[in-house]
Amino acid sequence: MMSTTAIRYDRVMGRWPDGATERLERAALELYQSRGFESTTVAEIAERAGLTERTFYRHYADKREVLFAGAAQLQDLLVRLVAEAEPSLAPIEAITAALTGAAAIFEERRSLVSQRQKVIAANPELQERELIKLAKLAAALAEALGQRGVPEPAATLAAEAGVAVFRVAFDRWIGGGDQRSLAVTITDSASHLRELTSAR
Amino acid sequence: MMSTTAIRYDRVMGRWPDGATERLERAALELYQSRGFESTTVAEIAERAGLTERTFYRHYADKREVLFAGAAQLQDLLVRLVAEAEPSLAPIEAITAALTGAAAIFEERRSLVSQRQKVIAANPELQERELIKLAKLAAALAEALGQRGVPEPAATLAAEAGVAVFRVAFDRWIGGGDQRSLAVTITDSASHLRELTSAR
DNA sequence: GAGACTGATGTCAGTGACTGACGTAACACT
DNA sequence: AGTGTTACGTCAGTCACTGACATCAGTCTC
Numbered sequence: 001m002m003s004t005t006a007i008r009y010d011r012v013m014g015r016w017p018d019g020a021t022e023r024l025e026r027a028a029l030e031l032y033q034s035r036g037f038e039s040t041t042v043a044e045i046a047e048r049a050g051l052t053e054r055t056f057y058r059h060y061a062d063k064r065e066v067l068f069a070g071a072a073q074l075q076d077l078l079v080r081l082v083a084e085a086e087p088s089l090a091p092i093e094a095i096t097a098a099l100t101g102a103a104a105i106f107e108e109r110r111s112l113v114s115q116r117q118k119v120i121a122a123n124p125e126l127q128e129r130e131l132i133k134l135a136k137l138a139a140a141l142a143e144a145l146g147q148r149g150v151p152e153p154a155a156t157l158a159a160e161a162g163v164a165v166f167r168v169a170f171d172r173w174i175g176g177g178d179q180r181s182l183a184v185t186i187t188d189s190a191s192h193l194r195e196l197t198s199a200r
Numbered sequence: 201m202m203s204t205t206a207i208r209y210d211r212v213m214g215r216w217p218d219g220a221t222e223r224l225e226r227a228a229l230e231l232y233q234s235r236g237f238e239s240t241t242v243a244e245i246a247e248r249a250g251l252t253e254r255t256f257y258r259h260y261a262d263k264r265e266v267l268f269a270g271a272a273q274l275q276d277l278l279v280r281l282v283a284e285a286e287p288s289l290a291p292i293e294a295i296t297a298a299l300t301g302a303a304a305i306f307e308e309r310r311s312l313v314s315q316r317q318k319v320i321a322a323n324p325e326l327q328e329r330e331l332i333k334l335a336k337l338a339a340a341l342a343e344a345l346g347q348r349g350v351p352e353p354a355a356t357l358a359a360e361a362g363v364a365v366f367r368v369a370f371d372r373w374i375g376g377g378d379q380r381s382l383a384v385t386i387t388d389s390a391s392h393l394r395e396l397t398s399a400r
Numbered sequence: 401g402a403g404a405c406t407g408a409t410g411t412c413a414g415t416g417a418c419t420g421a422c423g424t425a426a427c428a429c430t
Numbered sequence: 431a432g433t434g435t436t437a438c439g440t441c442a443g444t445c446a447c448t449g450a451c452a453t454c455a456g457t458c459t460c
Contacts (some may be wrong), residue, residue, distance in 0.1 A: 015426040016437060041416065052439060057418065092396055128328035131335055135327070153368050158395045160367065164360035168353050193357045196292055198398030216408060223454065255409060257447065324448040 020070065023049035023061050028066040033115060037063075037123040053138075061065040067116060070137045071133045075140050078104050082144040095141060095162035096190045106170070115175050138163045165189045183190045212346045221269065222261050223249035228266040233315060237263075237323040264329045267316060275340050277302050282344040291350045295341060295362035296390045299369075303383040306370070317374050338363045365389045 031040040042063055043053045081098035082166035089097060106113050120126040121174045142152075142159035150158065171187040172178040178185055221315050227248035231240040243253045244265055260266045279299035289297060304384040321328040342352075342359035350358065367381055368384040 020437085022408095027378075042418085043416085053417090054419090054440080055438060058437080063417070127335070128332045131331035132324065132328045135331055146304065153372065153389060153392055154396055155366055157364065157389065158396050160364035161361055161393060164357065164364060167360065168356055172277065172353065187217060189353060189357065192353055194359050194397045195289075196354055197361065197394045197396075220408085242447085243445085252410060253446095254411080254448090259410080261447095263446070 017050070017176050020049065020055070024051070024056060024059055025066055025069060029115065029119065032067070037047045037119060037126060064126055067119065068124065068129060068133055071137075074102065074105065076139050077105070078137065079140050079144045082141055082148060083101060085148075087148070089146050090156060091148075091158035092146065092161065092190070092194075094148065095158055096165065096186060098141070099166050100183040101163060103186060105182070106173075107182055114174055133166070134163055161193060162190075164195055218294070220251060220255070222251065224251065224256060224259055225266055225269060229315060229319065232267070232387060237326060241276065264326055267319065267326060268329060268333055270292045270321065272300065274305065275337050277305070279340050279344045282341055283347060285348075287348070290347050291354060291358035292390070292394075293346075294345065294348065294361065295358055296386060297306070299362060299366050299386050302382040303381070303386060306373075307382055314374055325389075334367070336362055361393060362390075365393055 007148075012115050024045060026039075031045055031048065042056050045066070046053045046056045049056075055132045056066075069197075078098045081101045085094040085097050120130055138156075138159045141162060142155040145155035145158060146152070166186060166189075169182065169189040172183045172189075173180075173185045209315045226244060228240075231245055231248065242256050245266070246253045249256075249296045261267075278298050281301045282294050285294040285297050287357055331359075336400075338356075338359045339361060342356040345355040345358060346352070366386060368388075369382065369389040372389075373382045373385045378387075
């Protein structure tokens with residue numbers, strides 16, 4: 001598997017220009033915006049990035065995945081935030097704390113996030129991919145709650161509800177009507193859910 | 201578009217055997233079970249059903265859709281149940297009432313539903329399709345709540361939470377560990393969610 | 401009852417997503 | 431200098447999916 005040598009290199013090296021993934025992701029987003037997702041071929045994306053179609057598939061499993069490269073990091077961050085949340089917090093509170101804690105990531109790149117979301121909103125295939133990413137995120141959050149001692153089905157329900165809260169808040173935040181920060185919108189949606197379920 | 205003639209016919213007629221969709225759905229499920237989803241071609245499904253590949257695509261938009269033919273009827277039923285629920289019921293209660301009311305549809309075909317779910321569980325592509333069906337279901341339920349006078353974002357949150365409750369309950373019911381009826385499992389999950397969100 | 405119409409199917413050719421196998425060349429390591 | 435690795439290119443192939451056109455049993459119109 002890995003060589004016994006311990007020395008590793010920080011700088012990317014090689015005969016090829018750096019930043020292939022960045023170029024591919026940028027080219028894909030631009031083409032998906034201008035021609036639409038279905039009308040752009042993988043060959044076109046690769047060409048715009050100065051690569052071949054085959055190389056595209058060495059970086060991304062399929063034509064959709066190029067838009068979801070950041071999902072893994074987001075999930076890792078949220079899982080860590082849940083794990084590091086105050087032990088005294090209830091499950092739902094730990095989840096919402098993690099969500100608001102990660103909100104900055106979106107707020108720092110609102111323009112890019114907005115463009116990406118417009119492309120996704122225009123294509124059912126991309127929506128499917130986004131939904132399964134969110135489902136896996138919910139499963140990972142449920143697992144993180146489990147590590148905190150939350151039993152099932154409470155862990156899964158809290159995680160799914162948390163993701164639903166995030167979805168609703170995110171849509172409002174991106175939608176534009178809501179001028180508040182994403183973090184505030186999340187806590188607002190969470191309290192809405194609390195009212196809904198606890199109300200008699 | 202439509203002829204001015206008012207006479208319509210109940211019996212399917214024509215030179216072709218009836219039940220093409222039933223044959224296609226049955227053939228698809230069987231092949232997806234035995235060879236796996238990815239390893240079966242649409243041509244094989246069509247051949248087993250006594251048809252051609254092109255005809256398959258006249259009945260279903262794509263290779264996955266053949267497993268989700270019943271989703272539309274389920275959605276219609278749930279929307280109707282929400283609309284017909286007691287006006288005094290709170291949003292979440294109307295949703296759970298509809299879900300338990302539709303549970304019988306699954307309980308009557310537990311074997312078929314279980315086989316189908318095993319196939320879906322084995323394939324990410326099929327999971328994506330299921331997730332978007334559930335998302336559209338949630339949107340339809342939110343719309344139905346809107347007709348009852350429930351404002352946003354409460355309607356969407358209640359619908360999303362309701363679908364999450366159903367997912368958790370369905371998984372437990374199918375998973376086998378839970379010997380209770382699906383309807384009971386749903387109400388149980390709903391009360392779990394209530395405890396989670398209202399708990400101090 | 402002849403002719404026009406309809407609806408479900410077959411046939412065929414084509415595009416594009418995705419994969420496996422193999423080759424290449426800069427760079428690193430020994 | 432030799433060896434291995436890594437990131438890429440090239441090529442051939444499968445299969446999902448689509449558009450265009452043909453067929454023909456049954457129906458409708460007159």
